[in-house]
Amino acid sequence: MARTKLNERQLDALRRICHGETPITSDDSGLAATVYALRNRGLVTTPRADGRWSAAPTEAGLQHLAHTDATHAPHPSASAPSTVAEAAELISRLQQAGDTLHIANPTPDERARWRRALHAARADHLVPDGHHLQHTGRDKGDLVITLRPGPPPRRSTPPDETVPVPDDLPPDHLHPAAATAHIPACPECQPRARRILHALCHAVEAKNYTVSNPESGSAASLVITIGDSSFPLAFHEGAYEVPDPSGAKYAWQRVTGHTTRPSHQLDLSLEHTYAHRGRRSHWGDRQRWRLEGKLPALLREIAHRAQIEYERRQAQQRKEEETRQRWLTAMQQARTALAEDHRLKTLRTQVQAWQEAAAIRAYCDALEDHQNTDPAAAEGVTAWTTWARAYADRIDPVLQNPRLPDPPTITPEDLRPYLRGWSPYEPKRQ
Template structure:
C-alpha cells in the first residue's frame, strides 16, 4: 500500500500512539478527529471498553512512522533506560511503605512522569509475582499508587445497551409526552420521530428519570429531569439545498435559484452549554447508522451531565456551608472582641475614677493641714473640703463593689470593625 502523507499533527499523534508512554484515549477529546483519521487510513485501531476507547498502532502505522522519521522508530525497551531504574525504585518504595505511595496534588508533568514509570514497571515485568499495580488520580487530585496482592480485577464490559423503537406502534399508544411534543420535522417524518420519542420516554422512566413537555413557546421537544437537573431536548430535521424549478417562467430558462427541502435526516440534541464544554450534544442519522442506534449514547450523556451537575451542586453546597461556618466563627469572635473592649473601657473608666477620688481625698487632707485659722476662711475651706470629699465618695467605684459590667446592646454595624472584611448581615465578604 502506498504510504499516505500525514500532516504534522497526525504524525505527532501517531508517534504518541506507537511509543505508548502516554496512551491516547477518549479522554483526549481534542484528538478524536485525528485518531479517527489515522484509523480510517489503517494506521491505528481503537479498542473500546466501558464506553471509552484507547488507540493502538497497527503494523502499517509503525512502519509508516519508521519510514517517515527513522529516528522516531519504536524506542528501545524500558529495561535499557532510566525509566526501568525508576520503575524498580517505585516497586521498592511501595514494598517499604506497605504497598501505598501517596503523592499530593502533582503537576501535570509529574503525573505524566509517574504514568510512564508505571508503564515501565508493567512492560518490563518488574511487579512481584502474585501482585498488581493500581493508581488513582490520573488527571486531577492526589495521585495514589498501590501494590496489592492478587490479580487485577478485570473491568466488566456492560452488554450493549439498546433502546427498542417499535415500527408498528399505534399513535394512540404513544407516551403522552411524545404525543404532545413539538417536533420540527416534515409531516412524512412525524410518525418516526414520535416513535423515537416514545422509546426514549420509556427508557428515561426505566432509569427513574422524569420526562415532561417544555413550557409554551420553548423550542424544545422534551425536558428530561435526572438527579434534580433538567435537560431540554431538541428534535430537528436536516435540509438539502436543491435547484428551484419554480423560479423560472419558461422551459428554456436556466434554473439558477436554489431552495431547501427536508432531508429526512433526523437529529436529537441537548443544549450546547459551557457547563459541559467539549461534551457531545448532537446525535442524528448518518450513512453508517440511524438516530435510533444512538439513543443509548444520548441517555449516557444525560446520565453523565446529571452526575456532573449533582457533583457541582454538592461541591457548591459544601463551599457555602464552609463559608457559613467561617462566618459564624468570625461573628462569634467579633462579639467576644466587642464585649472584651466594652469591659476594658469600663475598667479603664473605673480605674480613672478611683485614681481621681484618691487624688481628691489626698488634696483634701493637704487642705486641712494648711487651712487658714481665721474664722471666715476656715468655714469656707471646711465647706469646700466637705463637698470635695462627698464628690470623691460619689465617683469612687471601690465602695460600690463594682462587678462585671452589663453586656452592651450589639447591632450588626457595631460588629463590622471586628469582622475583618466579613459582612455583619450574611456569610460573604464585603
C-alpha cells in the first residue's frame, strides 16, 4: 500500500505522539486539526477519558514514522548545509537584536524551520561559549527565542527516585485499595494495572499520605489525600480502530466499518480541574518508556498540587481574617459614631430646653415690669408668670444637674448608616 505523504506540521505532531515526552491532548487546541488528519489516515487514535482525548500512535503510525525518518535521515556527522546556515543566521540575528528574537505568530512551516535552526545551533555547537538557547511558543502563539548566559538549566528530578512495581504478585498480597479499585482495562492488562496501583499505594503511604477508594459512581480508581486536598486518580487503557469486515456481505464489497481494539497501553490521569490548568495530568505507556517509570513524576505532581492548594487555602484564610478584622473595626467605629451622635442629639435637646427656659424667664420679667394699673389684670399676669416660671424650671436641664447620657440600645440596623457598605450582620460588603 502506498504511504500517504505528510506535511512538516503533521510529521512533527506524529513524532511528538510517538516519541515526545509531553503527550498531545485536547488541551492543545492548535494541534487538533493536525491530529484529526493523522487519525483519518489511520496513523493515530484519540481515546477519550473524562471528556478529553489523548493522541496515541497506531502500529501504522509507528511504521510510517520509522520509514520516513529512515528515508530522509540526515548525514550523521552534521546538520544539512542549509540548516547550518539558518542556525548561524539565527545566532547572528539574536546578537544583533539584544539576545532576544520575537517572531509574531509564525506559520506552521516557519515555526518548524525555526525549530530546525535551534536544533542545528545546539548540535553543531554554534551557540557562543557560556550561553544557551531557550524558546517559547513551540506549537502556537508567538515564538520567542532567547540567548541566555550560563549553562542550560538542569532538570531537578531526583535521578534515584523510583517506585518499585513487582513483576508478579498474588491477588491476596495486593494492597486493599489496589485489589478493589475500579480499573477499566482489558483482562490481559488487569494484573499489571493492579500491581502498579499496589506499588503506588505503598509509595503514597510511605510519604504519610492517605490512599482510599473513591465513592461509588466515581470514574476514579484511587483517591490520594494530602492534608485537606484529595486527588482522584483514574486508570485508562488506550484503543485503536481497525477495519471491521463483518458489515460487508460480499467478498468484493469495500469495508467501510471500523471497530476498536484495546491497545494494551495503560494511562493514569489526575482529575482535570481549572485550579491546576496547564499542568501535566496524564502519564502512560509510550514508545520510549512504560507507565511504571513515570510513577515518581506523578507523585511529585500530586505533592506539588497539594502544596499549591495549601498555599491558596492559607492565603484565603489570611484574606478572610483581614476582611473580618476590617469588619470588626468598622463595627466598632460605627458603634462609636452612633454613641457620639446620641450624645450630640441629647446635648442639642438640652441646649434648646435651656434656651427656651431662659427665654420664658425673660418674658416673665418683661410682663412683670410692664405697668398695669388694673388690679384684676395685674393679678392675672402674676398667676400666668408664676405658672410660666414653674414650667421653665421643669424644662431647664441646668437645674437637673445633667450628666453623660447612657448609651442607647443598638440594633444591627441602627449601625447600617455608619458602616459605609459593610453588612451589619457578617464580614461582607453589600
